[in-house]
Each structure stands twice: as C-alpha cells, then as structure tokens.
Amino acid sequence: MNILDTxxxxxxxxxxxxxxxxxPEQSVYEALEKMAEHDVGALLxxxxxxLVGILSERDxxxxxxxxxxTSRETKVHQIMTSPVLFVTPQxxxxxxxxxxxxxxxxxxxxxxxxxxxxxxxxxxxxKWVISGQAQTIHELEGYISGAYPG
Numbered sequence: 001m002n003i004l005d006t007x008x009x010x011x012x013x014x015x016x017x018x019x020x021x022x023x024p025e026q027s028v029y030e031a032l033e034k035m036a037e038h039d040v041g042a043l044l045x046x047x048x049x050x051l052v053g054i055l056s057e058r059d060x061x062x063x064x065x066x067x068x069x070t071s072r073e074t075k076v077h078q079i080m081t082s083p084v085l086f087v088t089p090q091x092x093x094x095x096x097x098x099x100x101x102x103x104x105x106x107x108x109x110x111x112x113x114x115x116x117x118x119x120x121x122x123x124x125x126x127k128w129v130i131s132g133q134a135q136t137i138h139e140l141e142g143y144i145s146g147a148y149p150g
Contacts, residue, residue, distance in 0.1 A: 003129060007096055007110055008089030010128050011118040019116050021046040024053065024077035028064055031055050031076055042107040044116055045080045051109055051116050053080035058105075086111045087120075097125050 021044040022031045031043055035057065045053035055076055063079040064071060086109040087096055096108055100122050110118040 003094035004092050006089060007087055007091050007120060010120060010124055011110060019118060022076055023047060026076050027072055028060060028074040028076055028079060029071040032071055044109055044119060045076055051084055051111060053082035054084050055080045056107060084109060088112055093125055093128055
C-alpha cells in the first residue's frame with residue numbers, strides 16, 4: 001500500500017465500492033436525503049448512465065442557499081459542479097492526491113470506458129497511505145527485533 005499503487009487497487013479494498021448517484025432533474029432535497037442516508041459528502045450526477053456532474057455538501061453550502069430557493073425547489077443541475085474532473089483505475093494514489101490538492105476538492109469519480117466504476121474521497125487516499133506506513137513500520141520493527149535478538 002503505497003502512493004504508486006493504482007486507484008483500481010484502492011477501489012477493490014474499499015468496504016463498499018458503491019456508486020451513489022442522482023439525476024440532474026431531481027431536487028437538491030432528494031440529494032441531501034440520499035447523502036444523509038448513506039453518510040456521504042457527495043453524489044455523482046448521472047444522466048442516461050453518463051457522468052454529467054457531481055453534487056457535494058460544499059456545492060449546497062456555497063451555491064444552494066445563496067440562490068434564494070429552498071432545497072425542495074432547487075434542481076441538482078442548478079448547483080452541481082460540471083464538468084467533472086475524473087480519473088481512471090490506472091491513475092496512481094499520488095496522482096489523485098495531487099489533483100485533489102491542486103483543485104481543492106474531496107471527491108473524485110473513477111471512470112473506465114465512459115462508465116463510472118467508483119468514487120474515491122480524500123479520506124480513502126489518506127487511509128491507504130496510513131495503512132501502507134503502518135505496514136512499513138511493522139516490517140521494520142520485525143527486522144530490528146530479528147536482527148538484534150534480546
């Protein structure tokens with residue numbers, strides 16, 4: 001588990017690699033309900049199975065309230081982020097962390113052959129890196145204790 005591993009490996013390791021989405025014509029209220037139900041911070045916006053946007057809590061906080069309509073009146077397409085930057089399963093953890101840092105977002109769709117295959121969060125990547133560091137520490141401790149028997 002290191003920063004050169006592919007996002008495909010990260011997706012395989014996730015407890016649940018589900019693609020949570022909403023349609024652009026649905027209400028923001030429906031999107032917020034879905035985010036709360038699944039305890040996530042963003043939903044992919046799909047139209048005819050094609051990625052057309054992403055809606056995050058940040059979009060709602062910064063755009064939703066400011067347009068002066070309620071979340072029940074506002075449609076997802078009015079406040080979603082589009083176009084969406086995405087990666088493929090072949091991208092590395094390091095590349096994705098750099099993209100997320102540079103563009104200041106926390107969720108990144110993963111697309112293969114124009115089909116969404118998952119979404120990674122900055123939390124997923126941090127967990128991956130920390131897990132790799134813990135594994136390295138464990139291996140070094142084993143080496144040290146084996147090299148210097150007490």
